Amino acid sequence: MLRGLSPSSAPLQLLLMGLALGAIGIVQFFRLQHRRRVMEDMPTARIRSAAQGYVELVGQALAPDLPLFSPITRTPCCWYRYKIERRDGSDGDKWTTEEQGASTAQFWLDDETGRCIIDPEGAEVRARTRSTWTGAAAQLIPGSRGEVMLAGDNDHRYTEHLILPGQTLYALGWFASLSPLQASKHEEVRERIAAWKADPQQRRAFDTNGDGELDMAEFEQLRQQAAATVEAERRERAVLPQTHVLKKPNDRRVFLLTTEPHDDLTRTLRWQAWGWLLAGVLGLGYGGAGLLMRF
Template identity: 40%
Template sequence: MLTIRLAPGNRLRFHALLLCFQIACIALAGWKPAGASAWLAALALGLSSAIGWLRALYILRQIGDTPVSRVASAAQGFVALRGQGRPLSGLPLLSPYNGLPVLWYRVLIEERRDDNWHEVSDEESEACFLLEDDTGTCAIDPAGAELHPAHRDCEIRGDQRVTQWCLLDRETLFVLGDFRTLHGESLTRSEREAVRDILADWKLDRPELLRRFDTNGDGELCETEWEQARAAAQQEARRERIEADQAASVHVVRKPTGSRPYIVSAVKPWRLNFPHRAWCGLHTALFLLACAGLAALARTGFINRGLF
């Protein structure tokens, strides 16, 4: 069953709130069909419908027009990836619902009061997990993501109802987000700092330092000999940096900056498009309704002064 986490900033929550506003506009226009309130309501309905349509179309374009990349060859920035979900090395993430290993979970506990269910707790995991394809792996940070899990379990335990949504190991995932490659030491230590540290280590073994760079044999390093030592240290620092980058490169997908979506889904991409297509159609219908209302008001040729 497709379930969507309605986190703050979720695109579907935005459309739901916008729809509530549009219903209020329709109600206001029906209350004073010949007043200025009807004009304002029709204008607000048309404007909000246009905004909602553009927002839904933007998400559709992001999902449909972003080609799926391979982890090893993905460009830095906004990408789409597809692969199998895998846990990080170490202890597996265990579900508080049934104790089984999962990649991600959300557990909602509700309590029956007066024949209605009231939320008691809503717990969600924050641990990263991996996406793996045939070229490599990358870490997925679920913070801020619009998650579309395919698995839902519900159980009534006395007066409590426990519902869990989860992503499972080796489940095929579609991810749309900001792809970055982190390079370990190269991110935290500049070449100048590396050269300084290498020279400091060499100075601790003075006989070896003199053996390598004291070309005139006077027991001291002149300016020219120090330049040779610095050049050798720079070469060593560059070699270490290349080796560190190759050994410690980590790919991570995170929430993009700006308005671009961050989606982690266990369902097919075409199913992700369906709700946004539905919102596009609904906003189009409401926009046409607003245009028809404005046209009808324009034909009356007057505005009732008992407006509000």
């Protein structure tokens, strides 16, 4: 029974809430069970030999090329999520979110066979490094050599979730390898010609008679120079390795990044799934019994 009420005496709204809880519980059970099975059944790929498509990677998180710092404690990190809440109400047990956000900066995963860019936008992230505190806390002073200051007050609660450089990262998402010569030579030449024609300085360089216009001979010279420049640049790029990226799939499959140990997370998902199933069965039983007694 919910809130000490028998189903026959419960208000209709409470019975409908029970049915809604039951439906949500059943859906959550199947969703979490599916996620757990995907994690348990998916073989771990290696970056150097990974197939294009949906893969599981495990490696070491490495910082972005440009330094990234968490907004509250200014901790160097690969990824962050934060929330700042303000105490609301005289009783002091209610909190209102003032500010929150998560980083979308790309960072690296290294599994010793290669490196892969992790694009965290749209990912479900479970970070093992997380902290919540109320009141003043030691925060790194930006641009200093490790100096800290005390900031914050007792009317605010702060939360940070971090992926730190060097932590083991489990990643489940869409893997794609990008060739340095992905665009065709024809497209690159056409874009270079358009760019040079739109640039007054480049136009003057090929306007040999100085009349402000490019005649057929002058345009042909520009085209040949553009083609030669593009060809030289493509030869330089041809020796570069492919760039690997892991990102959110285009379909509804899960995109998961976590620093929690694989076995711990699957165990947590199992218990969460069964917890939701229990709540769902109780909600359906309570709401269904109450409606049957009323009608």
